[in-house]
Structures are given as structure tokens and as C-alpha cells.
Amino acid sequence: MSGDVQRAETILRAACGDRVRTRLRLAPLTSFRIGGPAALYLEPVSDGDLVAAAEAIREARIEFFVLGKGSNVLIADDGFPGLVVRLGRSFRWAGREGDRLSSGGAMPLPALAGVALSHGLSGLEFGVAIPGSLGGAVRMNAGAHGGEMASVLETIDVFDLARGGRRCIPASEAAFSYRRSELPPGGVVVAATMALSPAEPSAIRAMMGEAREWRRRTQPLAEPNCGSVFKNPPGDHAARLVDEAGGKGLRVGGAAVSAKHANFIVTSEGARAADVVELIRAVQALVATHSGVRLEPEVHLVGNFDLAPR
DSSP, X not given: OOSXXXXXXXXXXXXXXXXXXXXXXXXGGSSSOOOOEEEEEEOOSSHHHXXXXXXXXXXXXXXXXXXXXXXXXXXXXXXXXXXXXXXXXXXXXXXXXXXXXXXXXXXXXHHHHHHHHHTTEESOGGGGGOOSBHHHHHHTTOEETTEEGGGTEEEEEEEETTTOOEEEEEGGGSOOBTTBOOOOTTEEEEEEEEEOEEOOHHHHHHHHHHHHHHHHHHSOTTSOBOSOOBOOOTTSOHHHHHHHTTOTTOEETTEEEOSSOTTOEEEOTTOOHHHHHHHHHHHHHHHHHHHSOOOOBOSEEESOOOOSOO
């Protein structure tokens, strides 16, 4: 266990009641569909719930993790020994003011791209191909088809679970780079505002259609996966490097490199998180031997993993 979980549960129940869950299975909340339970789980419905979570983390000294749509994470087989926070439905909203679109952190990015389309606003078309929440997309500077969050973000509302309290951060101060940001490690992205551009809905719809079709044609959508496993090295593509090294079809237990897209790992019934991690390391070694490139994982590992080979 991480810290005093029982103490944390007492603090959380005093403020949040039955919204606090114990030993909740996390696998159904991730796109990999594998992984163990959370010692404590909370879906905040207000900043008040986040204040309680911050107090529990501070007073009980427990680990915590913020879960979005679960499309870029791998939960350990033993689960997570602390508190998992996943923004509730009250953080799923969107509103327009002129050419600016604001949204809650729990809003799915494809749905937000649809909202932008309905208002004739361009700039978020790439989001239709990213199956994550706005909060997760902001934190990792998600991108596709030549677009990324950093190119449209104006301000970010962050609730800092490590210190408590909400603050608004200008996007220029978030130090965005390829698939990362320098937002506070304990910060929950509760909302963000994006500056978009007016455009003909037909043109926006066409770009979104191309992105959907590309995703359908190139990605293993019918099998559990986490999206891209590795970041693209500068000037190259991880999928090309894995394919050229002979990595397609490589398998460890119930995890395999997709035959459809070499930068995707798919899982089958009975797969374990340990299988995925071992396969990631095998692919890294294969590519390093073949091309000298050390691929950096994009997927976030949550919980305790045995790093020794099986």
C-alpha cells in the first residue's frame, strides 16, 4: 500500500461520500482493457471534491494518478496502490465565445472537434483522430495529421493536487514540446481555452472525414490497444523503424505488435500488463540493434512493474 490509504479514505468519505470507491477495477476504463484495481478511486464533480482529494493526498501521503479516457496508459497487473482521480461528468462541457472555444478537462477530444465544427471553427480537426480527453491531450500535447494541442491552446485551468487550489496558466508558460508539457506534475487539467479560426463547415468536415478514414484504414481499431506506443524520433517514424527491424507480429504472451500498424501493440484475452511491458522492451532492443535508435515510449506506465525479463 502507498501511504495511509485508510486515512485517505476517511478524509475523502467525509467530503465525497459514496463517490469514493475502493479496489475499483481499472481495466474497463482503459483502451488496453488490462490492469488491476485502484486502492482508492474518485470521480470529482466539483472543485470541492478536488480540494478533498488534495487534502487526502497531503495528510495520508498517498500516491495519486489522474486518469483520463485511458487511451495512453498501461495499468500494472497489481493495480495502483494509491488514489486514482478521474474527472466526472460535470467537467465535460464546452462553450464558445467568438473564435474561442472553452471546454472542461473531461470532454472527449473527438466530441470537442465536433463542437468546433458545429460553430464553423477550424483548428481542432486533428482531434477527431485522438481518442482521449481534453485534459490528457493538453498534458501530453497530443497531435495528429500535422496538428497539435500547443498550436491552438490559449489558457489552461489547472487544479494542483499536490498543493491544492486552481490557477489559470497561459499556454505560453506550459513549455510545450513534442508529446509533452511542463505543467505541474500534480496538476489536473480541469479546463482549457483554445483560439480557433472561422472556416466553412464543409471544409472542416472534409478534413475530419479524411482523418477518420486514415485512422480506420491504418490502425487496428477492432483490437484493444493504447494508440501509438512509441514517440516518433526526430525526422523519422517509429512505425517505420519497427517494421524495418522485423518487429511486426512480434508477440509476448497475450500482447503482439499489430500487423496493421507497427507502432501499435494489441492485446488478446488473457493478456497481462507484464506482457506488454516485456514486448515494449523487446521492440526497443530490436530497433536499437537494427538501426541504433532508442525508441522512447509514449504510453504511460501506472503502478509497479517488474522490470526483469520473464
